[in-house]
Amino acid sequence: MISEEEAEQRKVYLRAAQKGDRQAFEKLLQPYLPKLYNLSYHLLQHRDDASDAVQDTCIKAYRNLGGFREEADLGTWLSRILRNTILDDVKRAVRRHEEATEVLPERGEHITEPGLEKRELGDLMLGFINQLSDKLR
16 A cells, blocks of 8 residues: 555656656656566566566557546556557467468478479478468568
């Protein structure tokens, strides 16, 4: 639990940050960053990904701070942004995976013979690569 003095200081930081004061925003977020990172790491199990998710969360929070209701809990709001950020990243990764698997040949297609020459194998590989979309090359 925070003291009344700390709660008032956070309100001052919030109002200043909502007017565009980046230093106030940084001071406002500082007490929440360890908890956000811990939550992010718990969900992602990877340090760099967890840090990236927290950074993305901070950017989104800054951009949307004008819509934050003062009577709401900032920690809960930030946690929700973090969870949504991670969920969006996971959905995007699944879509990329699905797109990548759509260009793979069906099982049993293009089976190579044991005596296939290196040149023929190279031509075959080049053919597969050319079938990939530009995005996947």
